[in-house]
Amino acid sequence: SAVISQKPSRDICQRGTSLTIQCQVDSQVTMMFWYRQQPGQSLTLIATANQGSEATYESGFVIDKFPISRPNLTFSTLTVSNMSPEDSSIYLCSSTMNTEAFFGQGTRLTVV
Amino acid sequence: GEDVEQSLFLSVREGDSSVINCTYTDSSSTYLYWYKQEPGAGLQLLTYIFSNMDMKQDQRLTVLLNKKDKHLSLRIADTQTGDSAIYFCAEMTARQLTFGSGTQLTVLP
Numbered sequence: 001s002a003v004i005s006q007k008p009s010r011d012i013c014q015r016g017t018s019l020t021i022q023c024q025v026d027s028q029v030t031m032m033f034w035y036r037q038q039p040g041q042s043l044t045l046i047a048t049a050n051q052g053s054e055a056t057y058e059s060g061f062v063i064d065k066f067p068i069s070r071p072n073l074t075f076s077t078l079t080v081s082n083m084s085p086e087d088s089s090i091y092l093c094s095s096t097m098n099t100e101a102f103f104g105q106g107t108r109l110t111v112v
Numbered sequence: 113g114e115d116v117e118q119s120l121f122l123s124v125r126e127g128d129s130s131v132i133n134c135t136y137t138d139s140s141s142t143y144l145y146w147y148k149q150e151p152g153a154g155l156q157l158l159t160y161i162f163s164n165m166d167m168k169q170d171q172r173l174t175v176l177l178n179k180k181d182k183h184l185s186l187r188i189a190d191t192q193t194g195d196s197a198i199y200f201c202a203e204m205t206a207r208q209l210t211f212g213s214g215t216q217l218t219v220l221p
Contacts, residue, residue, distance in 0.1 A: 033208065042200060043155075043211045092154065094209070101145065101202070101209050106154045 002027040002097050006104025013083055013111050020079045021107045023093035028073035034066070037090040037106075046091075049076050083111045116203055118212035125220050130188040132215045134201035137182060141203040144177060146186045149198045149214070158186070158199075193219045 005024045013019050023032065031050055035043040046066055047055040055068040069077045080087055088111045093104040115137045124130045136144070145160040161168045161175045161184075168175045174187040184201055198214040 042213045045208055045210075048208065096204070096209070100157060100160070101204065102157070103155045108152075 002102055004104040006093055010108040015084050015111055018079055018081045020077050021091055022077050023104050025074045029095040032076045033094040034078045035092045085111045087111050116210050116212040118215045121216050123218045124191050128191055130191045132186045132199050134184040134212050136203045138205050140205050143204040144184050145202045147200040191219050195219055
């Protein structure tokens with residue numbers, strides 16, 4: 001398996017500002033995934049990030065709001081832009097290796 | 113499209129067995145997973161089963177898969193208070209990992 005280090009683990013942000021979340025994997029992985037978990041909800045896939053190409057966004061998520069970078073096979077960032085209180089969630093990055101999907105520790109974001 | 117469903121709540125007495133159920137719709141799923149999420153924590157992989165298997169046992173955990181009915185279950189034997197958490201099933205298809213809504217397991221003393 002692999003280990004993903006995600007930071008920050010939590011943050012409290014003012015509305016209208018942006019926050020960039022980083023994930024570092026200790027192995028090279030082809031795809032990385034970004035999920036959102038709203039309070040009391042399941043995980044919803046935001047986008048899939050492949051190295052060297054633009055991220056693929058799921059319905060309801062757009063690049064202007066959630067720009068993603070994937071500069072190499074071990075690193076990715078997700079930015080939550082122009083935040084509003086509705087963006088308060090846990091954000092998780094993930095990847096897969098062989099049979100296992102593994103996750104970062106999550107970023108608990110509160111927008112005030 | 114992919115759709116994974118679970119019941120939202122389950123309560124059991126300490127020492128009893130817990131059975132958490134999950135249904136899915138995508139017949140092309142390759143692996144099915146069970147994750148545990150404790151309050152304020154991330155996701156912990158508990159176990160997984162390949163789609164051509166029908167059962168997998170791992171200590172107190174037993175996973176049953178009925179591929180015909182697209183039904184997955186997780187049985188926890190001798191449930192303990194430390195097992196109280198939200199349990200998510202998830203299916204892996206060629207495209208992505210899709211999660212159920214999660215089942216909140218409460219273990220009563």
